[in-house]
Amino acid sequence: MNSTARRSGGGLLEGLYRVVMRRTSVYATFVILGAFAGERAVDYGVHKLWERNNVGKRYEDIPVLGQRPTE
Numbered sequence: 001m002n003s004t005a006r007r008s009g010g011g012l013l014e015g016l017y018r019v020v021m022r023r024t025s026v027y028a029t030f031v032i033l034g035a036f037a038g039e040r041a042v043d044y045g046v047h048k049l050w051e052r053n054n055v056g057k058r059y060e061d062i063p064v065l066g067q068r069p070t071e
Contacts, residue, residue, distance in 0.1 A: 021027045051058075059065055 019026075020030050055061065
């Protein structure tokens with residue numbers, strides 16, 4: 001395989017390397033923002049799953065709780 005042909009093709013991983021991982025500052029920013037976005041996505045998913053599995057069992061779902069008795 002000719003090395004010049006291989007370099008000119010470029011690929012997804014090579015493009016990712018050129019854009020993100022070539023400089024340490026850009027790579028560190030990418031990792032920190034990726035971790036933040038991943039944490040937010042997991043938190044949202046777990047919260048929705050928790051609400052779906054506990055419908056009718058939460059404090060907000062019980063109508064008599066939190067109400068003052070009428071005189």
